[in-house]
Amino acid sequence: MVPVRTTKSLDELRRDIDAIDDRILELLNRRAGLAIDVGRVKAGQKRDFHSPSREREIYERLTRANPGPFPSEAIRGVYREIISASLSLEAPMKVAFLGPKATFTHLATMQHFGLSAEFVPQKSIPAVFEEVEKGRALYGVVPVENSTEGMVSHTLDMFMESDLKINAEVLLEVSHDLLSRTGRLEDVKKVYSHPQAIAQCRTWLDENLPGVPVVDVASTALAAQIVGDDYTAAAIASEFAASLYDLKVVRKRIEDQVNNFTRFLVIGKKMAEQGGDDKTSLMFSVKDEPGILYRMLEPFAKRGVSLSKIESRPLKKKAWEYIFFLDLTGHVTDPMVADAVQELKGYCQFVKILGSYPRAK
Numbered sequence: 152m153v154p155v156r157t158t159k160s161l162d163e164l165r166r167d168i169d170a171i172d173d174r175i176l177e178l179l180n181r182r183a184g185l186a187i188d189v190g191r192v193k194a195g196q197k198r199d200f201h202s203p204s205r206e207r208e209i210y211e212r213l214t215r216a217n218p219g220p221f222p223s224e225a226i227r228g229v230y231r232e233i234i235s236a237s238l239s240l241e242a243p244m245k246v247a248f249l250g251p252k253a254t255f256t257h258l259a260t261m262q263h264f265g266l267s268a269e270f271v272p273q274k275s276i277p278a279v280f281e282e283v284e285k286g287r288a289l290y291g292v293v294p295v296e297n298s299t300e301g302m303v304s305h306t307l308d309m310f311m312e313s314d315l316k317i318n319a320e321v322l323l324e325v326s327h328d329l330l331s332r333t334g335r336l337e338d339v340k341k342v343y344s345h346p347q348a349i350a351q352c353r354t355w356l357d358e359n360l361p362g363v364p365v366v367d368v369a370s371t372a373l374a375a376q377i378v379g380d381d382y383t384a385a386a387i388a389s390e391f392a393a394s395l396y397d398l399k400v401v402r403k404r405i406e407d408q409v410n411n412f413t414r415f416l417v418i419g420k421k422m423a424e425q426g427g428d429d430k431t432s433l434m435f436s437v438k439d440e441p442g443i444l445y446r447m448l449e450p451f452a453k454r455g456v457s458l459s460k461i462e463s464r465p466l467k468k469k470a471w472e473y474i475f476f477l478d479l480t481g482h483v484t485d486p487m488v489a490d491a492v493q494e495l496k497g498y499c500q501f502v503k504i505l506g507s508y509p510r511a512k
């Protein structure tokens with residue numbers, strides 16, 4: 152218990168809180184009015200209303216300035232909702248994501264854009280890309296990598312054809328619950344989920360539901376949907392799926408590994424502006440010759456540009472030829488990065504910058 156430092160009664164304290172809330176509300180409305188004015192000025196200059204770099208500046212400035220006791224970790228969430236609501240006054244910002252509703256991609260999308268954006272579920276990763284390419288959504292969100300299961304190769308492959316840019320990355324801790332209509336383990340005669348989620352809960356399933364058939368479906372959210380109509384089945388999905396599809400939690404956190412993170416990419420038509428702490432993703436292909444991988448990495452090593460990831464994918468048009476995906480620290484407009492990329496171009500059949508974007512914390 153925190154020692155009581157006040158002589159005020161509960162009623163008095165609540166009256167003080169009400170008075171502060173009135174002021175916060177008034178300030179929120181004044182702030183919204185200013186955001187509308189900014190929108191008008193930007194429209195006159197034909198500039199985009201949405202400015203992620205300005206938003207980041209706001210989060211960082213306020214986190215630094217916060218004297219407490221309001222927790223600094225909460226500032227981003229509070230301001231993300233304030234800004235998300237301001238943006239919706241201008242025009243609802245449409246964001247396509249790999250659906251259906253309640254997928255982990257949906258959670259990552261809400262975490263990144265705030266709840267006032269308009270979320271449009273898509274059936275597949277290519278469909279998310281298409282929504283953005285055709286301009287029906289301003290941004291798209293797709294999974295790219297899981298800390299225990301590895302890369303989502305489907306997403307990497309999309310960048311071979313698409314010219315969309317990575318605007319941001321979102322890291323989300325993925326935790327799985329067992330959900331059903333009754334909430335009772337003894338009623339579960341069948342389990343549905345996405346193959347990755349099933350793989351992540353294998354030991355728990357073997358120990359707690361031995362011999363119960365486990366069925367692969369396209370997403371954890373679809374599993375939750377299916378289970379909504381079947382009292383003898385359970386789904387491995389997020390807690391959010393339980394609230395959305397009216398299911399009960401049979402067991403919480405059934406994943407075998409804690410610290411299971413998935414990384415998502417926010418894709419859009421434009422390159423994100425430079426911030427203080429960026430990373431860059433690029434892809435390239437090379438002729439198959441001795442020492443080529445060493446030479447490709449040298450332009451970065453000798454300039455002190457650190458690489459955080461290298462992945463290869465087969466080039467589908469030709470057997471045994473590969474495309475490499477590289478993540479490095481820095482923005483593509485940083486002189487060291489730009490020089491290294493320029494040098495790399497000399498060795499490669501092609502180099503494509505997939506985007507420079509703020510590093511997720």
Ligand SMILES: C=C(O[C@@H]1C=C(C(=O)O)C=C[C@H]1O)C(=O)O
Nearest residue numbers: 186189200201202205206234237
């Ligand atoms: C108001 C602006 O436009 C948008 C709204 C913001 C806000 O509510 O603070 C911040 C950045 C932009 O996405 C701005 O650029 O300042």
